[in-house]
Amino acid sequence: MSDNNNTSFEARRALEAHRDKIKPRHLRELFAQDASRVSTLSLELPGLLLDYSRQRVTDETLTLLTRLAEECDLRGWIERMFAGAEINNTERRSALHTLLRQQAGAPLNDGLRERFDAVTAMRQRIRTFANAVRGGEWRGVGGEAITDVINIGIGGSHLGPQMATAALASPTDAGPRVHFLANVDPALSADMLADLDPATTLVIVVSKTFTTQETLANARTVRQWWLEATGESDALSRHFVAVTANPDKAAEFGIPGDNIFEFWDWVGGRYSMWSAVGLAIALGVGPERFEALLAGAHRMDRHFAETPLERNLPVVLGLLEVWNHDFLDFATRAVIPYRDSLRFLPAYLQQLEMESNGKRVQRDGSPVAWQTQPVVWGNVGTNGQHAFFQMLHQGTQIVPLDFIVAFGDDTGNRRQQDMLVANCLAQAQALAFGRTQDETRKMLDDSPDADRLAPHQTFPGNRPSSVLALDRLDAETLGMLVALYEHKVFVTSCIWGINPFDQMGVELGKTLTGRILKGMAGEGVGEPATDALIERYKRINSMGY
Numbered sequence: 001m002s003d004n005n006n007t008s009f010e011a012r013r014a015l016e017a018h019r020d021k022i023k024p025r026h027l028r029e030l031f032a033q034d035a036s037r038v039s040t041l042s043l044e045l046p047g048l049l050l051d052y053s054r055q056r057v058t059d060e061t062l063t064l065l066t067r068l069a070e071e072c073d074l075r076g077w078i079e080r081m082f083a084g085a086e087i088n089n090t091e092r093r094s095a096l097h098t099l100l101r102q103q104a105g106a107p108l109n110d111g112l113r114e115r116f117d118a119v120t121a122m123r124q125r126i127r128t129f130a131n132a133v134r135g136g137e138w139r140g141v142g143g144e145a146i147t148d149v150i151n152i153g154i155g156g157s158h159l160g161p162q163m164a165t166a167a168l169a170s171p172t173d174a175g176p177r178v179h180f181l182a183n184v185d186p187a188l189s190a191d192m193l194a195d196l197d198p199a200t201t202l203v204i205v206v207s208k209t210f211t212t213q214e215t216l217a218n219a220r221t222v223r224q225w226w227l228e229a230t231g232e233s234d235a236l237s238r239h240f241v242a243v244t245a246n247p248d249k250a251a252e253f254g255i256p257g258d259n260i261f262e263f264w265d266w267v268g269g270r271y272s273m274w275s276a277v278g279l280a281i282a283l284g285v286g287p288e289r290f291e292a293l294l295a296g297a298h299r300m301d302r303h304f305a306e307t308p309l310e311r312n313l314p315v316v317l318g319l320l321e322v323w324n325h326d327f328l329d330f331a332t333r334a335v336i337p338y339r340d341s342l343r344f345l346p347a348y349l350q351q352l353e354m355e356s357n358g359k360r361v362q363r364d365g366s367p368v369a370w371q372t373q374p375v376v377w378g379n380v381g382t383n384g385q386h387a388f389f390q391m392l393h394q395g396t397q398i399v400p401l402d403f404i405v406a407f408g409d410d411t412g413n414r415r416q417q418d419m420l421v422a423n424c425l426a427q428a429q430a431l432a433f434g435r436t437q438d439e440t441r442k443m444l445d446d447s448p449d450a451d452r453l454a455p456h457q458t459f460p461g462n463r464p465s466s467v468l469a470l471d472r473l474d475a476e477t478l479g480m481l482v483a484l485y486e487h488k489v490f491v492t493s494c495i496w497g498i499n500p501f502d503q504m505g506v507e508l509g510k511t512l513t514g515r516i517l518k519g520m521a522g523e524g525v526g527e528p529a530t531d532a533l534i535e536r537y538k539r540i541n542s543m544g545y
Helices: 010-022 027-033 061-072 074-083 110-134 157-169 188-193 213-231 234-238 245-252 275-285 287-306 315-326 345-356 389-394 414-433 435-442 450-457 475-494 504-521 528-542
Strands: 042-045 046-051 148-152 177-181 201-206 239-243 260-262 332-338 375-376 401-406 467-470
Touching: 010 061, 010 315, 010 475, 027 414, 027 475, 042 074, 042 287, 042 315, 046 315, 046 475, 061 315, 061 475, 074 475, 110 260, 110 275, 110 287, 148 213, 148 275, 148 389, 157 177, 157 275, 157 287, 157 475, 177 188, 177 275, 201 213, 201 275, 213 504, 239 245, 239 275, 245 260, 260 275, 260 475, 275 287, 287 315, 287 475, 315 332, 315 475, 332 345, 332 414, 345 375, 345 475, 389 414, 401 414, 401 475, 414 467, 435 450, 467 475
Parallel strands: 148 177, 148 201, 201 239, 239 260, 332 375, 332 401, 401 467
Antiparallel strands: 042 046, 046 467
């Protein structure tokens, strides 16, 4: 089959006709006509439930979407990814993030055995190092135990480890505090370093190429802070380690080989927290939980690889995205986790999804004939309810939502856990079913302002959402959840015919940043708008601000 989709697919035409029939129908009607809707439009793996009964779909919708997936050879693409084929065609690389969480004894393509052996060896290094730091065996220049870790990275070298460490942190953790430095804003590094002791701080510099401008700028700042405080350049190896696919560059920076944790060019940045990029996770929450994270992701990998398309969680989640975006014309999707420890998940998914699938050409470079990636945004519930949910309920744009909730509570505060879960379920119900004007008038029956207020207190409903319910939030279920979204991104990329594993769109800005830095030291860059702002920047800083 060709690498590309085209507009002649029968399933796409059938979906367009089906869309015209189902678009006028309200979720109230769909629920009233199908008593089994909740059970038939739910999928489950032990520990994780996907309830998509509040999506504007029927069994026929899913049948037609599955047919579209088959016409796009989705099953073939899944097999090629797990086999290690060079599905990242622009960079001529495999995309083997699934190999990073492969479990011993599980099915493995014979051609991947050598790579898996290297992965296994790196996992052992991570485990040994994390235990040494957390147990106090690895000590700083003055012989003191490490109390703080700074993870310096950006993009995939930052968002995944930060999200997972926050999600799995516990008040009873015995390990060091982990801090994340990504933004090149000098105020951020200054504030962070002001509260840390160089003698008890370990620094992880994470960069696949070890040429990332922002990461190296922050690393140099932190290295200078450490050297000025200790004066011990020979003892740098007790406080700096690197995670990279370019160990020579890390060595040039001054990090000795024994302190370099390597990963491979077939590991994409936003898919990399399962590799040594996850070292900060192992340090912060312990190698046992890091390994449980890998095991949970592997469970989702096996489900994705082995389950029929129509009962496959990542496939169904991806097909719902295609339906909402391409056929119902919903331009954004909100992710609302009802767990504060998942507060970084929306930002993590922004990169995972929009950097992967924010493309305008297909694999062969020809233009895409339909919409690709929607905008992903969100915040934790219940905070979002008091910020942007007004627009979600009564605004003119319809925004599909992913509600993510963990039912199990380990705080012992059942009253507030009940309130948290009730808020999540209430929002999903209100968005789906709304409140009609007649219902509002009855509610306001005794009010002399009923006629005036009724339009303002009416909710149209018919706003689609899915609920992803975890039995409890732990390392294994988090691994399942993240892998679910990773594979969902792959599913949509196959439907859209694009390569989700490169990120050419970030390169132009990087190139221009280098030119502008040179222009700041000289006579500008020769572009009037930019040069005017450079001159203003120079003038303000010359005044001593």
